[in-house]
Amino acid sequence: MIVPVLLVAGALGAGKTTLLNHLLAHPDGRRIAAVVNDFGAVDIDAQLLGTVTEEVISLKNGCICCSLQGDLLRTLSSVIKRDPAPDAIAIETSGISDPAEIIRNLMDPVIFKVAPLETVVTLVDPQRLRDDPEIAQDALWRSQLRAADFVLLTKSDLLDRATLDQVRAVVGRFKPQSAIFEIANGIVAPDLLFSRDMPVARTPPRQIPVTSEPFATVTWTSQAPLSLPRFQQVIGQLAPRTLRIKGILSFTEHPGQPILFQSVATRGTLAPSPVPLAEGLTAQLVLIGREGELDAAEVDKLLRGIEAA
Numbered sequence: 001m002i003v004p005v006l007l008v009a010g011a012l013g014a015g016k017t018t019l020l021n022h023l024l025a026h027p028d029g030r031r032i033a034a035v036v037n038d039f040g041a042v043d044i045d046a047q048l049l050g051t052v053t054e055e056v057i058s059l060k061n062g063c064i065c066c067s068l069q070g071d072l073l074r075t076l077s078s079v080i081k082r083d084p085a086p087d088a089i090a091i092e093t094s095g096i097s098d099p100a101e102i103i104r105n106l107m108d109p110v111i112f113k114v115a116p117l118e119t120v121v122t123l124v125d126p127q128r129l130r131d132d133p134e135i136a137q138d139a140l141w142r143s144q145l146r147a148a149d150f151v152l153l154t155k156s157d158l159l160d161r162a163t164l165d166q167v168r169a170v171v172g173r174f175k176p177q178s179a180i181f182e183i184a185n186g187i188v189a190p191d192l193l194f195s196r197d198m199p200v201a202r203t204p205p206r207q208i209p210v211t212s213e214p215f216a217t218v219t220w221t222s223q224a225p226l227s228l229p230r231f232q233q234v235i236g237q238l239a240p241r242t243l244r245i246k247g248i249l250s251f252t253e254h255p256g257q258p259i260l261f262q263s264v265a266t267r268g269t270l271a272p273s274p275v276p277l278a279e280g281l282t283a284q285l286v287l288i289g290r291e292g293e294l295d296a297a298e299v300d301k302l303l304r305g306i307e308a309a
């Protein structure tokens, strides 16, 4: 049994889970298993994907490009032995992963024989690139682009044509325009991602030089009643220090309705959560930032301020 692998890469909040969610909900007759790498200790992405399929395996609290690479290979070996076996495996990398290292691992001959890497797709949030063009200088961002067979510009519903064209031009410095596609809300034809041809082995792209781990993650939970206006105030203070915040909360203003909070850079959204909170909790939040900019004790102090006395 040969099960092709799709690798989904892209920066924090680029839209990877949204893409996978759509793919799993509209698999075009394929049975797709998803392997999801959440950098933090709480697997929010896996929980969200678990609402559309049961075939989700979570690898959390580390990165499959480094500390969890053995876990990834073990997981792939066991997924392909399932009965019935999936037709394809989609791996969602964490936004801080260097796909070059994951590709190198997936080229392991034993794995490649049974779970060959077919497609690498990298997602780029055009809004982020417009707001912060410096991202294009970032070694990790460039490595994510270099590794891609296709680049998907996500969130195209939020931008006008002229801005999308500007972003296309920046991405076009790294990839041919024919390999760049625009998508909204994760909607993409599965045929673009799964070709049904037999994958051929590829040379992993050059790895980015590893310095010290530049990212920090803080997990925050609460059992107390929470105030929505105070949360919005505190998030206003935390957002400039974070790259990504996501989580599920229950506010006293919305009894019985868990709320999914997502923020990418300084843009945040609140929406009814498709998944419940863990038993007894009123908040499960994951915050990701650059090391040195995100202090766990300070985050905790600020967030405790949203709890009712």
Ligand SMILES: Nc1nc2c(ncn2[C@@H]2O[C@H](COP(=O)(O)OP(=O)(O)OP(=O)(O)O)[C@@H](O)[C@H]2O)c(=O)[nH]1
Binding pocket: 010, 011, 012, 013, 014, 015, 016, 017, 018, 019, 045, 094, 095, 154, 155, 156, 157, 158, 183, 184, 185, 186, 244, 246, 262, 263, 264, 269
């Ligand atoms: N308007 C709009 N919002 C989107 C689109 N795709 C994703 N989003 C939103 O962008 C935020 C981040 O999306 P995710 O799919 O969670 O991004 P991700 O790459 O999985 O994030 P990490 O796993 O944390 O790196 C969420 O609030 C999404 O609802 C889109 O096409 N349009």
